[in-house]
Amino acid sequence: MVSLWGSKNNQEEQDEDQENGRPTTSTSQTDTPRQSEEANERSRLLPPPDRRGYLSPDDPAVSPYNLWSVRALRWFEIIFLVITFLWWVLLLVSIFVSPPRFNSRGSGFFDFSFTSLTIGNLLVGLIFFAVPSSAMSILSMSISVLLLIDMIIILAVPQIRVEEGWVGIASVVWAALIALYNVITNRTVKWGKAEEEERLTGRQETRRTLKEWLAILLATVIMVLYVIIVILLTAVLVLRSRDATLAAPGERYLVDGDKYRVHVACEGNQTFYKDGSPKPTVLLEGGYMPVFDSMEDWVYDARKNGTIDRYCWWDRPGLAWSENAPSPHSAGMSAGALSEALAIRGEEGPFILVGAGIGGIYTRIFSARNVRNIAGIMLIDALHEDLLYRVSSPGRGFVLWGRGIISPLGLDRLSGALFKHRTKEDRVYGKSAYQGGKFIKNKLQENLVADSLTKSEVKSATNIQQPEVPLVVITSGRHIKTDDVWEEKQKALTKITDNLLGWEIVQKAPSEEVWRVKEGRDALEHWLGKLYSYRMKTKSEEEQ
Known part of the structure; x- marks a missing residue:
């Protein structure tokens, strides 16, 4: 395998030594040429010699992409992104023209929000695929758990289940699965990176370049924002489940x-x-x-x-x-x-x-x-x-569409409930409706x-x-x-x-x-x- 990167194997070196009239050495002698020499002051000050055949850790060939499992995970991530984008486009169109059996009867824009989050999650996974970190794994797992809670709320509350319909349920389930998939991908790439470094350089690389540190920092900040978004989505679903208990007069x-x-x-x-x-x-x-x-x-x-x-x-x-x-x-x-x-x-x-x-x-x-x-x-x-x-008017329509897109975050509804003591009556038919x-x-x-x-x-x-x-x-x-x-x-x-x-x-x-x-x-x-x-x-x- 090492010969693929341009290093000579032991047999080639022995043949070359015989042609030049030099004595041949065994593999063990090649690996440690100074072991038989008596140590002196000079030799003790010198660093131990590099093992023959290993690459430098900075060599571009030292990559987790050498593993077919890592490459497959990345291709699957691309396929998932394409599928999610097509679903996102369909949901966007359905806001204006609903395909048959594709209407969300009361959620407004929740299915669109879950799908937008999934696209963002997949993009982060792809952009920062080669720089896995523990922070990304923890944050992805947090998102997955929160989305699982959202799915439970939607399925457990009959009115929300009816309002979301199969479209909303499919959107939140897909979002939770993708978040979990990103956790698996991050851990697999991290393992593959260590595996290839050990095999090709003789040790696992613990250093990171400034570029890698910046990439990890940026990915962490984005994932923290995603966690905040999912927390807000979950809080609004809790409000909706509370509002669902308000009995209709008719x-x-x-x-x-x-x-x-x-x-x-x-x-x-x-x-x-x-x-x-x-x-x-x-x-x-x-x-x-x-x-x-x-x-x-x-x-x-x-x-x-x-x-x-x-x-x-x-x-x-x-x-x-x-x-x-x-x-x-x-x-x-x-x-x-x-x-x-x-x-x-x-x-x-x-x-x-x-x-x-x-x-x-x-x-x-x-x-x-x-x-x-x-x-x-x-x-x-x-x-x-x-x-x-x-x-x-088009301007009013654009403002309404923008308000609708961010409405699942409930920035105004949550603050009203927490700080202005808005009740479920206010949210269903009153001043906050x-x-x-x-x-x-x-x-x-x-x-x-x-x-x-x-x-x-x-x-x-x-x-x-x-x-x-x-x-x-x-x-x-x-x-x-x-x-x-x-x-x-x-x-x-x-x-x-x-x-x-x-x-x-x-x-x-x-x-x-x-x-x-x-x-x-x-x-x-x-x-x-x-x-x-x-x-x-x-x-x-x-x-x-």
Whole structure:
């Protein structure tokens, strides 16, 4: 083997000595030529002679790559990196266009985060393959253990298991296996390096060059960052498992071919007119935030005050207790999901629709698709379709995508839980709900199709809308003052039917959330009562 590196073997040296007339020596004599000489002062000061046939430790031929097992491990690492990258690309595409059975119903971006971590882990393993260290082995093992804990949490909590689905489970299992594989690779390369140094140089090299020390330092810093990332992922999963214990006020129903579940809740009992026909049920459609934390309170008071008898509300896909829908997802698709959930629940209407902010878009589409069951419409500082380009701006979409990518780290949610005492109610439907990946994905889906599919759907709904449906428009005065075109577009909303009961501008009310001030709550309850009594009055006239 040594002869491969250019050293002469003993037989060749003996043949050369015979040709030159020199006496030949045996192998033992060649290895230690000075053993037979008497030691003197000079010879004792000289270092022992090098053994013939060994290479210098600095020779490039002294490499763990000489071992086929080490080379095989490296090739496997490259193959794993290619497979993981293809999976990463598929997950990235699925955020925008979900392949069949590839939708994460509630995790938001966790599967993408686990796969991104796996790619980083593999790149570190490949870049620093030839400089193994104990630190890398320990850190890789720590990552593997933490990912194993993540896998256990996902599988043990039923709601998280459903939300992650097979895609999320496969992603975390693959991440844990790759981390363990890196531990095995690091130890094998370390062993192979020592083995080749012993065989080719006669000893194991304990020195490291400055370049190697810098490489080990850099690899250690990166791996420490990876450990921190996995710790954060694990902490957020613990929060999610805690949030999963919060019971939903209503029921969740599988819709769209059982692809995801939406949450529908109702308050009050169904009441009837004298002729046996049902009185209308108020159906709430929230704006930016979930209904339960925003507009449900004032409608609850309206029922307690006897203004209405019954109301229902739902969470759009991705909000509060509802799961994420596959991408792309438009307002019309949400309206279809609501219709399906109400049918499963047995709600037949008629409905008085109340929509706030962008929820007004969803309300109008639902009204046009259920013309026989609509008893009235109330729009609360609702968005006009001509302004959907604001929701669909590329800059907003990029920010939402960036927030979604880092959302599994839970930097804001964890700090809120630790230092601001945010509760699971805050995270599911309250003031911290906007921080979750599920919520962010809902807003990103809204952004992607707002000025295309959704705008087309609401334009069609305007043409289909029944002209006799009673309509009330409530507008925020503060919103008018800060937006030059808002009043004009609110006026346009008063013409979506031919039966406008009233348009009121609440001067001190904040944008969209008119109910946040007493003046706004009073106006909303007053006009809701008008809608409700209008329907009742019509029924009485029919009886007469």
